[in-house]
Amino acid sequence: MNKKKLLIALLLAFSMTTGISYAEEEIISPKVEVNDGQVNPENNSKQENSTEKANQKENQKENKKEQSQDEKEQHKEVLTEENVAERVEGHDRFESANKIHDEFFEKTQEVVLASSEVFADAISSGNITDGKMPILYTEGSKLNEKTREQLKNRNIKKVHIIGGEKTISKDVEEFLKKMGIEVERIDGHDRYAVNAKLAKNKKDADTLVFASGENYADSLSSVGLANKTKSPILLVQKNTLPTSIKEYLSSIDKTKILKSYIVGGTNSISDSVKAEIDSILNLKSTRIAGADRYKTSVEVSKIAYPKAKKAIFTTGEVYADALAAAPVSQKIGAPIVLVPRNNIQLEKEANSSNKTQTHENYLKNLNVEEKSYVFGGRNSISDDCFTNIKNVLLKKELIKVYNTDRNLFRLKDYVVNNKAISLLTEMKDAAKKVIDVAVNKILKVVKIEDKWVNLSFNGINGWVRPEGFKYYNPQDFATVHIKVPNIMNQITPKSQRGIKQKAAPIGCEPTAMYHALQAKGYALDYTYNEFLNQLPMNTNDNDKGFSKNPYVWDEYYHTRVMATYMNPEPMTKFANRFANGKAENISGSNMRDILAELQNGNTIMYYGTLRWEKPRWSTNVHGKRFFANNHGICINGYDPKSNRFYLADPWYSNEITKSYAEVSENYLSRQMAVVVR
DSSP: OOHHHHHHHHHHHHHHHHOOOOOSSOOOOOOOOOBTTBOOHHHHHHHHHHHHHHHHHHHHHHHHHHHHHHHHHHHSOOOOTTTSEEEEOOSSHHHHHHHHHHHHOTTOOEEEEEESSOHHHHHHTHHHHTTTSOEEEEOSSSOOHHHHHHHHHTTOOEEEEESOTTTSOHHHHHHHHHTTOEEEEEOOSSHHHHHHHHHTTOTTOSEEEEEESSOHHHHHHHHHHHHHHTOOEEEEOSSOOOHHHHHHHHHSOGGGOOEEEEESOTTTSOHHHHHHHHHHHTSOOEEEOOSSHHHHHHHHHHHHOTTOSSOEEEESSOHHHHHHHHHHHHHHTOOEEEEOSSOOOOGGGSOTTSGGGSHHHHHHTSOOOSOEEEESOTTTSOHHHHHHHHHHHTTOOOOOOOSOOGGGOOTTOEEEESSOEEEESSTTOTTOEEEEEOSSOEEEEEEEETTEEEEEETTEEEEEOSOSEEEOOGGGSOOEEOOOOOOTTTSOOGGGSOSSOSSOTTOHHHHHHHHHHHHTTOSTTSOHHHHHTTSOBOSSOGGGSBOSOTTSOOHHHHHHHHHTTTSHHHHHHHHHHHHTTOEEEOTTOOHHHHHHHHHTTOEEEEEEEGGGOOOOBOOOBTTBOOBTTEEEEEEEEEETTTTEEEEEOTTSSSOEEEEHHHHHHHHHTTOOEEEEO
16 A cells, blocks of 8 residues: 555544545645644644554564564574585685685676785785675786686686786786786885785775784784774884885874774784884774784684674685685675684683683684685695584584594695604504604605605605694794805906806806805815816817806807706706715795795705896707706795795895795796705
8 A cells, every 4th residue: 555545544534533524535734823822623633643654654664674584584594514614615726716706706807916925915905805806816927827717717807916027027917918908007116015005995994904014824814804994904014114104104194093903913013113103193003912823813803703693714824815715704794714724723722811712712602694614625724624613603512633634644745743753664664764853844745545644854755654743834934044155255256257247157057056055064175166167077068068168158158058067957966976965956846845945954056047037038959948047046045924035146245135926936937946955
């Protein structure tokens, strides 16, 4: 019944009790007059009628609301073990990001493209996704094949590249344009400049979230808080407020900022940096920190989502899965909870001071009504951990998780031993030890048998029971920095150095190997010139060695020598004359392999490019193509917090450092290397 007919019916009913007649077709309210403070009877009638109508409308509204709520309750899915949580996974980070794209952003034609190796840029990209577009990953030097197919299949029209050309190369950008995709690059001179640029997208924010640009674990925890408060994530150094972030803070209207959060303890962001932030903003920031990365994640989630109806779970060990989850958190309004690989943190395993920071404590107190999500495969979050996530959400008894988790061991990946172990030549025979391995070493998984695994440590393989191990996460290790002897006082006189090269012009490969050997204590009895002169010489056949003076530049002979004797295999043989078999050709290794070798205390000589320039291909040599600007470089250390490598580069007088992105791009151009153990 429409409003007009309802009003007619009410007035007719009213007329039956008052004797007042009303026209059925049209109702015209008579003019109401008030004389000497008395209410006209007609006015009184109108007021009563109006009140009755209002009451009826209110009752109808309440009935509809109750009916809607009842219907909602009837149609609400009952959560069970089968549907309380869904795992979203791929074979690697590229495929996992694509799966997230498919499930949550199927119709979008705009994506963010971030480096698969540089966490800071990926964290910063959350400042522009706003729950409207996914984050996809690529390598720095070329567009990842799986990502390329995703862009093509989803008919993507625009890509936002996060980071400069050292993070994601110009070649990637040009390739995207050739695909007919519009490209916007957000870059800066460093990660903090990129971060500040992206933060400007949050123009209406009244809250700021500060996180570490050096320690990715706490930064991951900040994502959920920033999503909930619609705030930018601002990256800072432990002891320094970067200039780019200062400039950003100076540019905003600080009177609009009502709250500021510092995510992470003083090991991530010092009190002095917090004090500087407070001074600039003229307010007191709230620090959110737990006893470890997982408890910090819980503390953040409790503040941002105290009554969450669903949650997103990602690994606290590999940043890529967590960052790809950020736009989903923005879209569905759920916290991002970091969990260990094997199991959620339990109350009974925590001390009395931080029981409330455990996953169990936070999750069991939620009234979960909708499906939650676990991002990452079994290599990131084990089946046991997934089971207990579901159990705690359903308020069921948790299963007991043992250290002998079969899913921890994946072929060609790495584990870390929590106790000293012995590798055996045969299963079950403890007497046949091949090598003893001290605690906290990185071992590669070679084979998996029933109740036994075959692991490799420093090139030596052996069997051990799969007990007392954890997943290898490079961020869990301290800085490794193996000192390289200063050889500048040993090299040939300046007049013999050829062009600007600090060492022998066509001797950079053996020079880098000299660095790697001496850093490990080999070839200490040889001066630089004596070492270089040990290289095989053959004036008649340069396939068997140097046929020209290595101290004089000649590109033709340099290319031929590099193509033959200076390649990894002959270089390894040459190095083992000094290293007693401890040098190994590891060409084809990925960056995770490189990190594992370094964090086990080894040095690496790899084949990159001179002056860190882009590769320049030379003419055919023996039917193959090689870099005309090939260059040998020694890696002698890595700092996980700053994500930078220590390098002994023969072109430079002193040791240098380079970012992960720079080294990975330079190394992955050829993936040729020799390790010295």
